[in-house]
Amino acid sequence: xxxxxxxxxxxxxxxxxxxxxxxxxxxxxxxxxxxxxxxxxxxxxxxxxxxxxxxxxxxxxxxxxxxxxxxxxxxxxxxxxxxxxxxxxxxxxxxxxxxxxxxxxxxxxxxxxxxxxxxxxxxxxxxxxxxxxxxxxxxxxxxxxxxxxxxxxxxxxxxxxxxxxxxxxxxxxxxxxxxxxxxxxxxxxxxxxxxxxxxxxxxxxxxxx
Numbered sequence: 001x002x003x004x005x006x007x008x009x010x011x012x013x014x015x016x017x018x019x020x021x022x023x024x025x026x027x028x029x030x031x032x033x034x035x036x037x038x039x040x041x042x043x044x045x046x047x048x049x050x051x052x053x054x055x056x057x058x059x060x061x062x063x064x065x066x067x068x069x070x071x072x073x074x075x076x077x078x079x080x081x082x083x084x085x086x087x088x089x090x091x092x093x094x095x096x097x098x099x100x101x102x103x104x105x106x107x108x109x110x111x112x113x114x115x116x117x118x119x120x121x122x123x124x125x126x127x128x129x130x131x132x133x134x135x136x137x138x139x140x141x142x143x144x145x146x147x148x149x150x151x152x153x154x155x156x157x158x159x160x161x162x163x164x165x166x167x168x169x170x171x172x173x174x175x176x177x178x179x180x181x182x183x184x185x186x187x188x189x190x191x192x193x194x195x196x197x198x199x200x201x202x203x204x205x206x207x208x209x
Contacts, residue, residue, distance in 0.1 A: 015076045015101075022057075022079035027160070027193035029056055033063040034118050034149055036185050036202045041067045045147070045204075048113030051139060053102050054120035058084030058095065064116065065093040072108070074100030103131050106138035115140050117148035119187065121169075122161040133172050140207040145180075147204050149187055154199035164201060173205050180204040 033041075037060050040046055047069055052061035055073030057080050065071045065088070073095055075081055084097045100108065102120055115136060124132050140146050153163040166182050173179055185202035189195055 018075075019077040019079050022077050022083065025190060026056070027189045027195075028119050030188050030190050031059070033059040034188055036149055037063055037116060037118065037147070040147060045145075046114055046116070049110075050114045050116065051105075051108075051110075051112040052116045052118075053105065053136075054117065054123075055084060055097065056080050056118075058087055058097060060116045060118050061095050061097070062088055062091060062093050064114075065095045069114070071095045072110070072112075073097045074102070074105070074108070076101055103128065103135050105135040108139060110139065111141040111144070112139055113141060113144045115144070115146045117146065117150075119149060119151075119161070121148050121172075122150035122164050125162075129172055133177075137176060137207065142207055142209055144207050145204055146177075146207070147202070149185060149200055149202050151187060152184070152199045152201045154184075155195070157195070159194045160198075166201060169201060169203055176207065176209050178206045178208045180206055 041063050046064045046067055050064045050069040050071045052064065052071065052073040055061050055075045058073050061071045061073035073084055078099050081097045081099050088095045136146055150164045151161050153165045155163055169182055170179055182201055182203040185200045186197045187200035188197050
């Protein structure tokens with residue numbers, strides 16, 4: 001996900017606006033999983049019951065399924081979910097894709113061993129960020145892990161989503177979570193986007209209670 005559509009300075013706010021972006025190819029939709037998640041899967045870190053929140057057209061979710069996980073992907077954009085279902089069918093992968101709101105993950109009525117977040121955390125403003133963390137707490141089982149990739153403050157300019165500092169990440173997950181790692185990473189964008197690969201944070205955060 002990104003907070004701004006291609007060629008626009010206006011943040012995306014509504015479900016309809018998110019859906020409209022998928023009439024074309026959003027800059028975050030590279031057609032392949034982000035490299036940090038590929039490395040995580042290869043290391044055995046994406047197993048069990050997995051939720052891909054803000055899944056877009058499903059690359060991270062399908063990566064998890066290819067590694068044997070039982071996977072659910074949710075996104076606010078119906079067009080993205082439709083595309084994800086089609087891709088999973090073409091690849092012969094069993095993934096459940098549903099239209100859903102990242103701020104209301106409790107509506108899934110399930111808990112997961114692993115939650116993946118490729119570019120969701122950084123779309124929320126200060127008011128919605130705690131709501132998102134509370135939403136995650138409803139679906140990450142105690143002892144489960146949340147892995148996120150977001151733009152970092154080292155990314156220049158102001159195109160796209162807001163930049164996130166390591167301190168902001170730690171503060172957001174200070175209560176009921178244990179930050180296991182926050183490492184510099186790269187967030188790949190589609191060819192032709194206003195930015196090339198950008199500086200990012202990759203974090204692993206465990207649900208402690």
